[in-house]
Structure formats: structure tokens, C-alpha cells
Amino acid sequence: MGGHRCRPDCRGRGRAAVVVHQPQRQAGVDVEPSGAADRRALDHVLQHRAARSVHPGIRGVGRGDAGAAGGAWRALRDLALSPYANPEIEPTAGAESRDGSHPRCPRRRSHRDGADSCAQRGSFLPFTLKALEEQSFKPSRIIVVADNCTDATVAVAREHGVEVFESVENKHKKGGALNQALQAILPAMGDNDCVMVMDADSQIGAGFLETAKDRFTWDRALMAVGGLFHGEEGHGLLGQFQRNEYTRYQREIERRNGRVFVLTGTASVFRTAALRTVAAARGTTLPGNPGEVYDTAALTEDNELTIALKTLGALTTSPTSCTVVTELMPSWKMLWAQRLRWQRGALENLGAYGVSAQTSRYWAQQIGIGYGVIALFSYFALMLIMMVSMDTWVWFPFWMLLGALFAVERIVTVWHGGWRARIVAALVIPELVYDAFLDLAFLKGVADIAFARSAD
Structure with a gap:
């Protein structure tokens, strides 16, 4: 499903892609922590992380909600200690579109205003689907989420043999479309299944899903794997400025051993249990509407979801081999709109969560x-x-x-x-x-x- 990075909205028109994997047990692989000592150690770590997350700054939620927070960390603990089968990954290409490729795709001609035309972007969906189909670890399902699309997104998706989910009366832009799609697919998925939320005009590297699968296999407490984004080619000096900025960000994350500030919306993989835990905690421990994965009031839904996961004690990472090519802003006007949205969204998210160990x-x-x-x-x-x-x-x-x-x-x-x-x-x-x-x-x-x- 379309999800690093909070781009300017398509003014109600968009698309997304979801990648789903539902596991088959891998013979000879046992990654369940062995022994009571391992269980007690992991239980202690998750409980300590979750206990620190209960603070009075979450939209009036006080320390009396310790029970809700405790239920959240217990759910994540139980998943980390559950018998394991190789995770399946279900990509959902999502409600906010970008172009770009991995490594190359057609370049966008021009933009006349601050809002991208989704019709201009429709030609990039085949490249996104091709990148998914060429993964060394194949996804079980690919679902394109079409949110009020007026272009050929639905037809293009069906021509490529993937599923299409069309949002119904969605008024909450990208986050609302993703919530509808997730509410439709999560109930039928197991705790060891995974969902990748990505943008329908971004292209992931060929080893992205395999790297994510390996990380989830060998780290039972890991709840999300994000991508490291590269800027598309073109757009002159302004494009080079943005590529330099993203290159420095990649270097910083590499030096932090994958510890990431934000799980990029261009492409990130989540355990389904983590998404269900977030949805269950909305309205109590976390901001947002109960039962929804994404807080539709947030301008930067990927940043907000990252903070939500960390508040519940979830572990996240962005390995260097999980690469994704993302769109660059071709004009100073569009760059201004993008960065204003990022900065304001980040500050509003922090205001909603208050000061805590996770937000410090x-x-x-x-x-x-x-x-x-x-x-x-x-x-x-x-x-x-x-x-x-x-x-x-x-x-x-x-x-x-x-x-x-x-x-x-x-x-x-x-x-x-x-x-x-x-x-x-x-x-x-x-x-x-x-x-x-x-x-x-x-x-x-x-x-x-x-x-x-x-x-x-």
C-alpha cells in the first residue's frame, strides 16, 4: 500500500501498492528463543520499553492507561516468542504517488503547479509492479490501492494481473485509503505475515524483500523494516541538491547501524501483529481513531506511525540493502510545499505525543x-x-x-x-x-x- 515519505498530496487522486506474504514453515529453521532464560530476557526488554512509553502527553492520556500499554507490549512479546515460519510479505502500493525508478524509469516532463497530476504518474505504475515481480523473494500478493483515481491506474493494475482495492468515500487522503485497505486484509493474516506499504511510483531494489524476510526471521522482536531512499535522476541543480541531501541521510543511517528516525513511506515492511497492535491502541495509548492503523489527522503519516510503533516498544531498522528510488521535487515551489508539510507534520506529531523517552x-x-x-x-x-x-x-x-x-x-x-x-x-x-x-x-x-x- 502506498505509504518515508509525506509528499504533497495528489489532491484526492492517487494510487498505492500492497505486498503481502503469508508464510510456509521453512524446514530446518528454528529462530524461536530457546529456554526460559531467553523468554524472561526478551519479556524484560519489551516490558521495559513499553513501560517507558506511558506518559501524560498523549492527547490527555495519563498514567492510568498503563493497562493498555501493557497489553500492547504483551502482544508484541507474544509475537516475538511465537513459533515461527518464514514471513510472507504482501506489498500494497499506495494512495500517494511518486515517480522514479530502480534503476531507471521514464522521467516526468514538467509540473505547472504545486500539486502533481496523478494522470502524469499513471505511466510509472508498471515499473513499480515490475520491480516487485523481479524480487529475489517473491511476494504472495500485490494489491494496488486506488483512491479516487480518475486516470488509468485500475486498468493498468489489472492488465498486470494484480489485485485492485478501490477506496470508498475516502475523505482522509492517503492515510484514509490505507486504513480501508488494511482493515480489509489484516483480519485474514497471521501474526507472522508481513505487509509492505509502498508508493505506487517508487521502485525497490531486487533484494529488498529478501533482506526484510531475513531480518524478520532472525530477529523475533523486530517489527518493521524500512527502506533507504535514493533520489531519481534529473531536475538539474535542484535535483542534485536533493540527491546530495538523501545521500548524506543514507550515510548517517549506515553509521547508526540501521537505527532509523522515520520508516519511509516510499517502502516499509511491517509485521501484521504490529499493525494490529497499533490499531488497537489508537484512542487510548496512541492518538487517532480506534481500529485504524494510520492517524488520519497527521500530515506526515509515516513519521507518526514510526513514533507510534516506538511508543509501544517496537524495534525498527533500515538495512542498507533495502533500497528504493523516490521522486524528487522538480521545482522550488513544489519543494517548498513538500518540506513545509514535512516540518509542520513532524512538529504536530511531537505535540500530539508529548515528551517521553521515545520522543526525546x-x-x-x-x-x-x-x-x-x-x-x-x-x-x-x-x-x-x-x-x-x-x-x-x-x-x-x-x-x-x-x-x-x-x-x-x-x-x-x-x-x-x-x-x-x-x-x-x-x-x-x-x-x-x-x-x-x-x-x-x-x-x-x-x-x-x-x-x-x-x-x-
């Missing part, structure tokens, strides 16, 4: 972004003051050396992006301008929340 890192990240905004614009202001105040230009060796070290760091962190990425990084100033643009989007998001302005 996210709060620190937002504070760090705020500090970065102040530091960057202070640097620009001081440079301007110096140029206006001085009659002659003065070179300061210390600051020149520091600037050179900064340039080296920028080049090293995008080295794997190729020679274009290195040249753009070496110039330094263009990327600083790009960073300033993103910082302005952050400030606009903070201002919109502070003045209670409605989100578009």
Missing part, C-alpha cells in the same frame, strides 16, 4: 534544526556586516582553513553520489543557499503552528 530524540532533533537555523542566518548576517563595514577585503587564515575543512566534509559525505555530487558539494555556497531555503520552510512551519494557521 525527535525533540532534540527539532531543537538542533532550530539552532542550525539561527547559526546559518547569523553567519550570513555577520558576513554581510563585515563586507559593508570594511574598506578592504581581509583574508583570515584560520577561518579559511576552517572553511576548507568544512568543504572536505561536504565532499566526503556525498562521495558515493558520483562526480556531480562532489562538484556541487565542493562549491559549498550553493548548498548553503539550499540549506537556507529549507530553514525558511522550518520557520514557516513553526510560525503556522504558533499562529494556529490551517495546513493546506
